[in-house]
Amino acid sequence: MKFEIKRDRLLDGLNDVMKAVSSKTTIPILTGIKFDLTTAGLYITGSDSDITIQTFIKAEENGEQVINIFENGTIVVQARMFNEIIRKLPTNAVEIEVNGQNRTHIRSGKSEFHLIGLDASDYPLLPDIQDDHQFSIPADLLKSTIRETVFAVSTSESRPVLTGVHWQVKSGELECLATDSHRLARRKVTLQQLPEEEFKVVIPGKSLIELNKVIADSSQPVHIMMTQQQVLFKTEGILFYSRLLEGNYPDTSRLIPSDYNTTITLDGKALLQAIDRASLLAREERNNIVQLTSLGGNIIEISSSSPEVGQVEEEIQATSIEGEEMKISFSAKYMMDALKAFGGHDIKIQFTGAMRPFILNSVHDKAILQLIVPVRTY
Incomplete structure (x- = not known):
């Protein structure tokens, strides 16, 4: 040679x-x-x-x-x-x-x-992948879909299947969903020429993170082929194989509320920055907890306190607040991760109660959904 x-x-x-x-x-x-x-x-x-x-x-x-x-x-x-x-x-x-x-x-x-x-x-041979389930997705859409979901996978090996992202093709739609049981991230993508047959796989989060580094940010198609054990992502010049995770992914549909008592619409970037500031004090506490309270006149208050350090309050003008008054506590990190998935757009947060999971959506696009389980502070 x-x-x-x-x-x-x-x-x-x-x-x-x-x-x-x-x-x-x-x-x-x-x-x-x-x-x-x-x-x-x-x-x-x-x-x-x-x-x-x-x-x-x-x-x-x-x-x-x-x-x-x-x-x-x-x-x-x-x-x-x-x-x-x-x-x-x-x-x-x-x-x-x-x-x-x-x-x-x-x-x-x-x-x-x-x-x-x-x-x-x-050296081991490349996995043999037949085109059982094959479809294509533009590279930039695949990268954003991974970015909007992979952060919510579990880092604990106690339930290995939760360390992956659940990909499901159903009713002409690709749904990618990740949860660590404290939060959930879901992205739905409508694609041309999806296989008619329904199927689902769980792709390790670590594999998707590395895939995102390898794929160029372009509109070029990424061809995806799946079998029971392996997935292949194929672009011009690169083949990326990953094993799939075994086990049944939990049914998460019942976690997502269908009715809400309070709906707040506001600027996602302003909320992210306020929570980032509040988390400066929250970080000193073990749980990194921040509290959101709805006030009159479409105002919400973001606050946090630490017995050793002090406290912080900040008011934000919301676009609208509908329904009951709300006071809820949550992990600052989880909320910031969720808000980053929306890229600073206006968001809608819907609450069912102080101790029930709440969801975040983009005002303009229902394709991305984030769910967070609140924290009991009393």
């Missing part, structure tokens, strides 16, 4: 696949990345057995020669060391050559490295 490649393009590919490489893996060869050089270009693969990312660098792009190929072949090299070496090479021209004993020679300018490689035949 022997080729020359532009260092910046090689680094782009390494940046993507390194997101799947873990130093904690129990399979030694997975601390490496696999190179597979063909006449068309270079495939680079990284995996931790839960996530597998493969990127492809074409030999020629837009009429420009990116890779000069002298001899096809495959090799696995130690991921972190190889990445560091390429990052610090002196010129943009890199020559990589592998001889019969898997010894890998890296040359750039006057610099030359010799690494001991591993036999690529020992």
Whole structure:
């Protein structure tokens, strides 16, 4: 195996696949990345057995020669060391050559490295994914959908299925939902050409966070294929595989109230900033609690107190307050996470009672729903 490649393009590919490489893996060869050089270009693969990312660098792009190929072949090299070496090479021209004993020679300018490689035949094969359930979603819409839901997954392994986001295709709609049992985030997306057959999977939150880093922010389609055990996200030049979580995701539909006693409409950005300020004191307390109280004249008060530090009150002008007076306490962090999902738009908060879950919606778009369980403070 022997080729020359532009260092910046090689680094782009390494940046993507390194997101799947873990130093904690129990399979030694997975601390490496696999190179597979063909006449068309270079495939680079990284995996931790839960996530597998493969990127492809074409030999020629837009009429420009990116890779000069002298001899096809495959090799696995130690991921972190190889990445560091390429990052610090002196010129943009890199020559990589592998001889019969898997010894890998890296040359750039006057610099030359010799690494001991591993036999690529020992590297796990890519998961075999049939197109059981296949559909496409624009990349920017996929990124925002992940951002609006993934923060609500559980970080506790006591119920592993809650560490993932529940994706369900139903009635021509994709619904993505995450909950840690204290809060819930739901995003509905209407797409063209969704499979008619209903199906649902649970994708690990960690996988979706890494996927969001790899996908470019564009309107290009991301093709999604799902089986019982794996999901594949496919874009131009990148394959992103993730295992799915096993177990039944809880039915959350009964958690969402259908009638409300109080509805407050206001500027989401102003509320986020007020809660952020109130949380300066709330952070000193173990539970990070902030209180919202509705006052007369469409005014709400955000307050927080700490016996050791002091207290804070701030009034905000709401657009409207309908229904009963409301006084409710909640986690400042949960509320701020929920508000960030709306991107600073006007929001509607609907309450059923001081100790019942309340929901947040965008005034302009019902596709995003956030639910938060209040905190008892007495």
